Amino acid sequence: MTGFSIGRRAFCAGLAGTMLARPAWGATDRLVAQKASVQLAPDGYPATPVWSYGGTIPGATIRMRQGDRLQRQLVNELDVPTSVHWHGIRIDNAMDGVAGLTQEAVRPGGTFDYDFTLPDAGTYWYHAHTNSMEQVARGLSGALIVEEADAPDVDRDEVLMLGDWLLDPDTGGFVEPFNHPMMMSHGGRTGNLVGVNGRYDFALTAKRHERLRLRLINSANARIFVLRLQGMRGWTVALDGMPLDGPEEVSDEIVLAPAQRADLIVDITADEGAPAGLLMWMDDDSWEALAEVKVSGQSATTPRPAPTALPPNPRTALPDLSEARSLDMVMEGGAMAGMESAMFEGERLGFRALIEKGQFWALAGQAGRTETPFADLALGEVLRIRLENRTAFPHGMHLHGMHFREVRADGSFGPLRDTILSVPDEPLEIAFTADNPGKWLFHCHMLAHAASGMTTWINVT
Incomplete structure (x- = not known):
């Protein structure tokens, strides 16, 4: 990339809830995926043709209260299929937005009604989950803010x-x-x-x-x-x-x-x-x-005292590890490390053959999502996953539908997360209680990695 000098910021580093009657969708209740033109680069450079929600990058911030019911109709004005994932929200599986797993992709000119309650306060976001590597890069994302009933004292x-x-x-x-x-x-x-x-x-x-x-x-x-x-x-x-x-x-x-x-x-x-x-x-x-x-x-002559804790969200108890099931997930592939072979579409292929099919990565010996889950769990079961990164790159591993905790070497727990960073040659372990039924994706959120092998799923019944 040459000729793009823009100063100091330019660099080339490369239900839960009951479904009711369908509402009459107003303009503010529609989430329109559309083409637009946005001036991302500084003035003097051409505007960028983007895909966006509502014509802006990012899409409009959705701000609601904990316990509210979110209703949005996705309207697809693009010329490719799309869907919306509500990232981090512990919602009904049918609303999770993963094309091919929880819903069919919304075809051009089509619509899909997302309708769910918001059990947790906090900072979340929404983004495309059909060919997300390209669609998110083109601009299909926005913030979802769920406010606490008792908000912190801030200006x-x-x-x-x-x-x-x-x-x-x-x-x-x-x-x-x-x-x-x-x-x-x-x-x-x-x-x-x-x-x-x-x-x-x-x-x-x-x-x-x-x-x-x-x-x-x-x-x-x-x-x-x-x-x-x-x-x-x-x-x-x-x-x-x-x-x-x-x-x-x-x-x-x-x-x-x-x-x-x-x-x-x-x-x-x-x-x-x-x-x-x-x-x-x-x-x-x-x-x-x-x-x-x-x-x-x-605004004041003296600083304020340190802030107090935010009110906790529901269902955040520590998982009971005494009868937890343990599984290993080895990450393999990519440049400078590679892998000998992995399963892909029911066949074991060598690394070169996988590359020819656009598969560069594998989780637990499997490249890409399969018809059978990585783990099949009963509701309320506790799962421990040992993540071992044998690649040369970091991976941000994201679990849909539930939050997990890191299990540290001393047996203590880390904070609740839905995405954790795994770095090469530093094994880590996560644990969670399978408290949300459905088919939940588990994948690398370096979206190119997910698109080329680093995607699996967990079933909770």
Whole structure:
């Protein structure tokens, strides 16, 4: 990628609930997947033809209250099939949006009615789940915010969807093909333009001692964001939508794998005119501003005390490991590591034959989703999965429909997550109670990896 010099941000690093009568869908209840043109790159560069919800990148933020009933009719005005996954929400399986597993893809000109209650407060998002590697990269995603009945004491609540786009600087269009073998077999599709809420120059204004809730969402296809706070004191209060037992002060980097979220409460400590915001680690080991906070004025003379914990969500008890079933999931494949063979469509194939079929990765010896699940669980059963990453790349593993906890080496549990980052040669273990019936996808959220082998599913009956 040459000729795309855009300053400091450009770089080439590459039911639950009962179904009622169908509502009369109004304009605000329709989620329209459509083509649009958006100025992603700076002025002077061509606009980018995108696929979007409602014509914007990202799609409109859906903000509701815990316990509300969400009703949206997907209207497909694209010329390809699509569907919507409500990422992180523990909902009825029929509403999960996975084409080929929980619903049929919505064909061009078609509609699908999503209708479910929102059991958990927190920061979530929605995105395409039909050929998601391409459709999410083209822009089909947006934030879903479920507010607590007892919200924290903050001055403002801000949603920051972090993303990147791989653009041709001459045309403004997305670089194609999306399934380029280099992207499929390496770290995934990484953009040359990084931004927040569809802006490469995103900035907020705030006053000294003002308190903000920042809802960070990594909507990128493959990029792992490593962030620092500048001119702010912060506490992490929730991860992947689930509140922590207590606020944890941010003293080091914040790492967000694709699809992960973090809720921060931050106090502006910078003086007026001093630099503040979110810094992002760059490949040359430098730090650059990803989201600026322009400090002007003062909201108080002294800082506030540390925030208190968010109210807990339901069904968050620790899993009972005494009678848990244990399974191993070895990750194999990709460039610089490869694999001898794996099962694909009922046949064992060598690595070269798998590559010829566009399959670069395997989970537990299987490339791609099969008709039989990786695990068949009874409702209420506890499962432990030992993840062993034998590849040369990190993988953000995402479980649909349920949250899990890391089981640490000392036997303690990590916080509830729906996506966890697995790095090479560092085995980790997760555990969860199968408390939501249905067919639930488990896959790498480096979406090129999922499209080329790293996808399986778990059945809960």
